[in-house]
Amino acid sequence: MDYEIVIGLEVHCQLLTETKIFCGCSTNFGNQPNENTCPVCTGMPGALPVLNRKVVDFAMRAGLATDCAITQSSIFARKNYFYPDLPKGYQISQFELPICLNGHLDIEVEGESKRIGITRIHMEEDAGKLVHPEYETGVSFVDYNRACVPLIEIVSEPDMRSSAEAVAYLKALRDIMVYLEICDGNMEEGSFRCDANISLRRWGAPEFGIRAELKNMNSFRNVQRAIDYEVERQSDILDGGGTVIQETRLWNVERGMTMSMRGKEEAHDYRYFPDPDLLPVVIDDAWIEDVRQSLPELPQAKRQRFAADYALPAADAEVLTADRDLADYFEATVKFFSQPKAIANWIMAEMLKYLNEDKISILKSPVTPQGLAELLRLIADGTISGKIAKQVFAQMYSQSDNDPRRIVADQGLAQMSDSGELIAMVEEILAANSDKVKEYQGGKTKMFGFFVGQVMKKSKGQANPQMVNELIKERIG
Numbered sequence: 001m002d003y004e005i006v007i008g009l010e011v012h013c014q015l016l017t018e019t020k021i022f023c024g025c026s027t028n029f030g031n032q033p034n035e036n037t038c039p040v041c042t043g044m045p046g047a048l049p050v051l052n053r054k055v056v057d058f059a060m061r062a063g064l065a066t067d068c069a070i071t072q073s074s075i076f077a078r079k080n081y082f083y084p085d086l087p088k089g090y091q092i093s094q095f096e097l098p099i100c101l102n103g104h105l106d107i108e109v110e111g112e113s114k115r116i117g118i119t120r121i122h123m124e125e126d127a128g129k130l131v132h133p134e135y136e137t138g139v140s141f142v143d144y145n146r147a148c149v150p151l152i153e154i155v156s157e158p159d160m161r162s163s164a165e166a167v168a169y170l171k172a173l174r175d176i177m178v179y180l181e182i183c184d185g186n187m188e189e190g191s192f193r194c195d196a197n198i199s200l201r202r203w204g205a206p207e208f209g210i211r212a213e214l215k216n217m218n219s220f221r222n223v224q225r226a227i228d229y230e231v232e233r234q235s236d237i238l239d240g241g242g243t244v245i246q247e248t249r250l251w252n253v254e255r256g257m258t259m260s261m262r263g264k265e266e267a268h269d270y271r272y273f274p275d276p277d278l279l280p281v282v283i284d285d286a287w288i289e290d291v292r293q294s295l296p297e298l299p300q301a302k303r304q305r306f307a308a309d310y311a312l313p314a315a316d317a318e319v320l321t322a323d324r325d326l327a328d329y330f331e332a333t334v335k336f337f338s339q340p341k342a343i344a345n346w347i348m349a350e351m352l353k354y355l356n357e358d359k360i361s362i363l364k365s366p367v368t369p370q371g372l373a374e375l376l377r378l379i380a381d382g383t384i385s386g387k388i389a390k391q392v393f394a395q396m397y398s399q400s401d402n403d404p405r406r407i408v409a410d411q412g413l414a415q416m417s418d419s420g421e422l423i424a425m426v427e428e429i430l431a432a433n434s435d436k437v438k439e440y441q442g443g444k445t446k447m448f449g450f451f452v453g454q455v456m457k458k459s460k461g462q463a464n465p466q467m468v469n470e471l472i473k474e475r476i477g
C-alpha cells in the first residue's frame with residue numbers, strides 16, 4: 001500500500017445517571033413515548049436548565065481514567081441547528097472550554113503497545129428520536145424521552161493507523177467506561193457509539209489527506225469493515241489521480257459499503273456561543289481529588305495484576321477481567337481455594353458456557369465462589385475426577401446447590417480408589433481384549449489409551465485414572 005492510513009475517533013457515551021442532564025426527568029429506557037419529559041427537556045419558552053452534578057462527576061471519572069487534565073472552569077455552549085428531534089433549536093454542548101483535555105489511552109495490537117492521544121472530553125445533551133411508523137406513510141412522530149439525556153463525547157487525536165488499532169482503542173475505551181460504571185457500553189442500542197474520521201496520505205507526506213467522516217457503525221465488526229472499505233475506496237480514488245472530497249458517509253451494513261450522506265457544502269455552521277442560561281462549571285481541587293480517590297482499578301491494571309499475582313496466561317487474564325464482576329468472582333473463589341489456574345479454567349470453560357447459554361451475568365450464577373471452590377477441592381484431593389466434576393457442576397448450577405460434597409455422597413459419585421475393586425476391573429478388561437494386549441506388547445504402544453478408556457467406561461468415569469494407569473502398566477508392561 002502506497003498510503004499511510006490516518007484515523008481519529010469521536011465516541012459518544014450515554015451516561016448512566018438516573019435523571020437527565022438539565023432537568024429531573026427519568027432517563028429510564030422503554031417508557032411510553034414522551035413520558036419522561038418536562039418543560040425543560042421539551043424546550044418550552046422560559047424554562048431554564050439546571051446542571052445535574054452527577055454528570056460532572058461522571059465526565060471527570062472518564063477524564064481522570066484517561067489521564068486528562070480537568071478544566072476547573074469549563075463552559076456550556078449552544079450548538080445551533082434545526083431538526084425536529086431537537087426541541088430548543090440548539091443542543092447544549094461544550095465547545096471552546098470542555099471539561100477534560102489532553103489525555104491518552106494505551107492500546108495493544110499484535111503484542112505491540114501504542115499510546116493514542118485523547119484531545120478532549122465534553123458534556124452534552126442527547127436529542128430526541130423521530131419515529132416513522134410503517135403502518136402509515138407521510139406521518140412521523142417525535143419522542144422526547146431521550147432529549148436531554150446526558151452524553152460525554154470523547155475525541156481522539158488522529159493517532160490510529162489501521163482499522164485494528166481503531167477497534168483496539170474502542171474496545172479499551174468501552175472497557176474503561178463500563179468499569180467506571182458511567183456507561184453500559186451497549187453499541188447495538190447506541191449507548192456507546194462512534195464516528196470515524198479517515199484520510200490517507202503518501203508515506204512521509206507532511207500534511208494529512210482530506211478526510212471523510214464515517215457514521216452509523218453499531219458494532220466493533222462494523223467499525224472494522226467500514227474503515228477497511230473506506231481505505232480501499234480512498235486509495236482507489238488517489239491511485240486514479242483523483243481527490244477525495246470532504247464529506248460525511250454512512251456505513252450501509254446490508255451493502256457492505258459507505259455511502260455519501262452530505263458534503264462539505266451542506267455541512268452545518270453551528271454558530272456556537274456560550275449558553276447564557278448556564279453558569280461556568282467550577283471544579284475545585286478537592287472535588288477532583290474525591291473523584292480520583294473513587295476510581296476503581298482499571299481494566300489494564302487489573303489484567304496485568306491478574307497475570308502477575310495469579311501466574312495466569314495473558315489470554316486468561318484478559319477473559320477474566322473483561323467483566324469487572326467476573327474478575328471479582330474469580331478473586332472471591334481464590335480466597336476459598338488457592339489454585340488460581342484451576343479456577344480460571346473452570347470459570348472460562350464451564351461457568352461461562354452456562355452463563356452464556358442462559359444469557360445471564362456472573363452475579364446471577366447459581367454456583368457461588370465457595371461452591372465452585374469446594375468442587376475444585378474434591379478434584380484436587382482425588383475424591384472425584386474432572387469428568388465427574390462436570391456432572392456435579394451441572395447439578396449445582398441447575399439446582400442452586402452449593403454443596404458438591406453432599407451431591408457426590410448422595411449419588412455415590414466418589415472416585416473408585418479401592419485397589420481390590422479396580423484390580424478386578426482391570427484384569428477383566430485385559431482378559432476380554434487379549435488380542436489387543438498382544439498387539440500392544442508387539443509394539444502398538446498407542447493401544448494403552450484404549451485399555452484405560454475401557455476401564456474408565458466400565459467404572460462409569462469413577463475409577464481413579466492414575467491408579468488405572470498404574471495397574472495396567474504393572475500387568476502388561
Ligand SMILES: [Zn+2]
Nearest residue numbers: 023025038041
Ligand atoms: Zn425534563
